Amino acid sequence: MSAENTTTTLAGELFAPGVGAQAGPPTTPAAGTGSAGQATPGSHSHGGPARTGSPAERLTSTDPDAFGVPTGREETWRFTPMKRVRVLLDGAPSDAHPSWDADLPDGAELSRVEADDPMLKGLPEPVDRLAALTRQRADGATVVRVAAEAQLDRPVTLGFSGAAGDDVVWGQLVVEVGAFAQATIVLDHTGLARYSGGVAVLVGDGAQVTLVSVQDWAPGAVHGGQYDTVVGRDATFKQVVVTLGGDLVRLVSNVQYSGPGGSADLYGVYFADETQHQEHRLWVDHAVPHCRSNVLYKGALQGEDARTVWIGDVRIRPAAVGTETYELNRNLVLTDGARADSVPNLEIETGEIVGAGHASATGRFDDEQLFYLCSRGIDAETARRLVVRGFFADVVQHIGLPELQDRLMGTIEARLGALPGLEEQPVEVPA
Amino acid sequence: MSVLEIRDLHVTVGEGDDAKEILRGVDLTVRSGETHAIMGPNGSGKSTLAYSIAGHPKYTITGGTVTLDGEDVLAMTVDERARAGLFLAMQYPVEVPGVSVSNFLRTAATAVKGEAPKLRTWVKDVKTEMAGLEMDPTFAERNVNEGFSGGEKKRHEILQMRLLKPRIAILDETDSGLDVDALRIVSEGVNRTRAEGDVGVLLITHYTRILRYIKPDFVHVFVAGRIVEEGGPELADKLESEGYAAYVKDSNEVASAEKAAAEVASA
Numbered sequence: 013m014s015a016e017n018t019t020t021t022l023a024g025e026l027f028a029p030g031v032g033a034q035a036g037p038p039t040t041p042a043a044g045t046g047s048a049g050q051a052t053p054g055s056h057s058h059g060g061p062a063r064t065g066s067p068a069e070r071l072t073s074t075d076p077d078a079f080g081v082p083t084g085r086e087e088t089w090r091f092t093p094m095k096r097v098r099v100l101l102d103g104a105p106s107d108a109h110p111s112w113d114a115d116l117p118d119g120a121e122l123s124r125v126e127a128d129d130p131m132l133k134g135l136p137e138p139v140d141r142l143a144a145l146t147r148q149r150a151d152g153a154t155v156v157r158v159a160a161e162a163q164l165d166r167p168v169t170l171g172f173s174g175a176a177g178d179d180v181v182w183g184q185l186v187v188e189v190g191a192f193a194q195a196t197i198v199l200d201h202t203g204l205a206r207y208s209g210g211v212a213v214l215v216g217d218g219a220q221v222t223l224v225s226v227q228d229w230a231p232g233a234v235h236g237g238q239y240d241t242v243v244g245r246d247a248t249f250k251q252v253v254v255t256l257g258g259d260l261v262r263l264v265s266n267v268q269y270s271g272p273g274g275s276a277d278l279y280g281v282y283f284a285d286e287t288q289h290q291e292h293r294l295w296v297d298h299a300v301p302h303c304r305s306n307v308l309y310k311g312a313l314q315g316e317d318a319r320t321v322w323i324g325d326v327r328i329r330p331a332a333v334g335t336e337t338y339e340l341n342r343n344l345v346l347t348d349g350a351r352a353d354s355v356p357n358l359e360i361e362t363g364e365i366v367g368a369g370h371a372s373a374t375g376r377f378d379d380e381q382l383f384y385l386c387s388r389g390i391d392a393e394t395a396r397r398l399v400v401r402g403f404f405a406d407v408v409q410h411i412g413l414p415e416l417q418d419r420l421m422g423t424i425e426a427r428l429g430a431l432p433g434l435e436e437q438p439v440e441v442p443a
Numbered sequence: 444m445s446v447l448e449i450r451d452l453h454v455t456v457g458e459g460d461d462a463k464e465i466l467r468g469v470d471l472t473v474r475s476g477e478t479h480a481i482m483g484p485n486g487s488g489k490s491t492l493a494y495s496i497a498g499h500p501k502y503t504i505t506g507g508t509v510t511l512d513g514e515d516v517l518a519m520t521v522d523e524r525a526r527a528g529l530f531l532a533m534q535y536p537v538e539v540p541g542v543s544v545s546n547f548l549r550t551a552a553t554a555v556k557g558e559a560p561k562l563r564t565w566v567k568d569v570k571t572e573m574a575g576l577e578m579d580p581t582f583a584e585r586n587v588n589e590g591f592s593g594g595e596k597k598r599h600e601i602l603q604m605r606l607l608k609p610r611i612a613i614l615d616e617t618d619s620g621l622d623v624d625a626l627r628i629v630s631e632g633v634n635r636t637r638a639e640g641d642v643g644v645l646l647i648t649h650y651t652r653i654l655r656y657i658k659p660d661f662v663h664v665f666v667a668g669r670i671v672e673e674g675g676p677e678l679a680d681k682l683e684s685e686g687y688a689a690y691v692k693d694s695n696e697v698a699s700a701e702k703a704a705a706e707v708a709s710a
Binding site: 379402 | 533550551554555603
C-alpha cells in the first residue's frame with residue numbers, strides 16, 4: 013500500500029471537509045477472537061496497545077492497483093478464505109450486471125448513470141481491491157432517487173435473483189434520498205450468482221432511511237460487497253443486514269457523517285452452516301460532532317467448519333465531540349468445530365464524548381436461559397428453539413416489515429430444523 | 444390436596460475436590476393450604492434449597508429425597524417438575540432476548556396444561572392478572588425480563604405463578620429489591636393465589652418485611668444448610684427484633700458454609 017499513490021484520494025475529503033481523512037483500523041492482532049464452545053468475554057482494544065497519536069489512515073482508491081493483489085496476509089483479507097474469494101478477485105470483466113427486479117412506490121425513481129457521471133466521482137471510495145474492481149467494472153450505476161420530503165407508502169424493493177452464470181456479476185447501486193424524506197429500501201439477493209456489488213447510500217439532511225440487505229442466496233453463491241453510507245445533518249440511518257445463504261459472503265459496511273446530529277443503527281444477523289463463510293466488516297467514522305452510532309450483530313453457527321467473521325471498527329476523531337457509540341457482537345455456537353471471529357476496535361481521539369463502548373461474546377446456549385424456560389414446564393427442545401429463535405428475532409424485528417420478517421424467521425427456523433438435537437422431537441412453538 | 448416432602452436433603456456444588464456441601468440434611472413438609480416462611484442469613488443455603496427442588500443443573504444432590512404427592516421429584520427433569528406442579532419464582536429472573544412475554548406465557552401454559560389454552564379465555568386471563576398486578580398491557584409485547592426493572596421482574600414472576608397455577612409455589616426472595624408499593628402488589632398476588640386454591644407456598648426471605656403482608660403458618664430458621672428452629676408466626680417477630688445472631692454465633696461450620704455459598708453466588 014502506498015499513501016503517496018497519486019490516484020489515491022480520501023473519501024473524508026469529499027464528505028467531511030476539513031475534518032481529516034478516513035482512517036483504517038489499527039493493525040494490531042485481533043482481540044476477542046473466539047472459537048467453538050469457548051466463551052470470550054468482551055475484549056478491549058481501545059486504540060491498540062501502542063498509541064502513536066496518529067493512527068494509520070485507511071487507504072481508499074478507485075484504482076484496484078493501488079491496493080495490490082491480496083495474498084491473504086493483509087489485515088483486511090486475513091480472515092477470508094482466499095481460494096474461495098478468488099472467483100471474484102480474479103474474475104474477468106464482464107457485461108453481467110445485476111438486473112434488479114424493482115418495486116417502486118410513488119416518490120422513488122430508478123435510473124441508470126454512465127461510468128463518467130459526476131455523481132459516481134463523489135461517492136465514498138473503495139476500501140479494498142475487490143471493491144475498486146467492482147466500481148471500475150460495474151460500468152456506471154443503477155440509481156434509486158427518493159425526492160426530498162417524500163414519504164414512501166411502502167418500501168423500495170430491489171430483487172436480484174442470480175441465474176447461475178459463471179461470469180462475475182459486477183454492480184454498483186446508488187441510493188440517494190433527499191432531505192427530510194422517509195424511505196425504506198430492501199435489497200433482496202436470491203438464486204445462484206458470483207456477485208460483487210457496491211452500494212452507496214446518500215442520506216439527505218434530516219432524512220430517515222432504512223436499508224435492508226438480505227443475502228438469501230442459493231448454496232454455492234459467492235457475494236462480495238461494499239456498502240457506504242453518508243449520513244446527512246440530523247439524519248437517521250438504519251441498516252439491517254441478514255446473511256443466511258451462499259457459500260461465501262463478505263460484506264464491508266462503512267458509515268460516515270456529513271453533518272452534526274446524524275444517527276446510524278447497524279444491525280446484522282448471520283447464520284452459517286458447515287459449507288459457509290460469512291464475513292461482515294463494519295467501519296463507523298465519527299468525524300463530526302454530536303452524532304451517534306449503534307451496532308448490533310448476532311450470528312449463529314452450526315456444523316464443522318462453519319465460519320463467521322465480524323470486525324467492528326469505530327473511530328472517534330478529535331473533532332467528533334459529543335459522540336455516542338456502542339457496538340455489540342454475539343455469536344451462538346450450536347455445534348462443535350465451528351469458528352466465530354469477533355474483533356471490535358474502538359479508537360477514541362477526544363475525551364469529550366457522551367459515551368463509547370463495545371462488547372463481544374461467543375459461546376454456546378445460555379444454560380440459565382434454558383433453565384428459566386424449562387422451570388416453566390417448557391421441554392428442553394422447545395426451550396432451545398425459543399432461545400435461538402429469540403436470538404435472531406431480537407435483530408430481525410428491527411427491519412420493521414412484518415412480511416419480510418416472517419419470511420426470514422421461517423428460513424431460519426427451517427435451518428434450525430436441521431439441527432440433529434432439535435429434530436429428535438417435533439415441537440410446536442405458538443406464535 | 445398436595446404435599447411436598449423433603450427428607451434429609453444433602454446438596455453440594457462444584458466438582459470433585461472443589462465440591463462444597465451447601466445443604467446438610469434438610470427436612471421439610473409443605474402441604475396445600477399452608478404458607479411456610481424460610482428465613483435465614485445470607486449464604487445459609489436458602490436459595491440452594493429452592494434451586495435444588497427446581498432442578499438447577501449446578502447443584503448435585505448427594506443424599507435425601509424430595510417427593511411431590513409420593514412422586515420422586517429428584518428423578519424428574521426440570522420441565523417435568525414444573526408440569527408436576529412445582530413453581531419457582533426466582534430471585535434473579537433471566538433475560539431471554541427476542542422472546543416476547545406473551546409468547547413465553549402461552550408456551551409455558553401450553554406445556555403445563557398439556558394443551559394450548561383457548562385463545563379467548565387466555566387473552567382475558569392474562570389481561571385480568573396483569574391488571575391485578577398493576578402491569579401495563581404493553582408489558583406483554585416486551586422481551587422476557589429484558590430491560591425490566593427489579594419490580595417488573597418480580598411482578599412478572601408472580602404473573603407466571605398466577606397463570607400456571609402450581610400446586611406448590613416456592614418464592615425465592617421475591618421481596619428483595621422491591622419498594623413498598625411493589626411489595627404490596629406482589630404480596631397481594633400471592634395472597635390471592637393462597638385464598639383461591641389449594642396451593643402450598645414456600646416463601647424464602649432474608650427479611651421479615653414481607654411477612655407483614657403475607658402471613659405464614661410456619662416459620663423455619665435456616666442456618667448453615669439446615670433448619671435449626673421451627674415455629675409459628677411468633678418466630679418471625681422474634682427474628683425481627685433479635686436478628687439471626689443467636690443462631691450463627693460461635694459456628695466455624697457456619698462461616699465455612701457461608702463462604703462456600705458466597706463463592707457459589709459469585710461464580
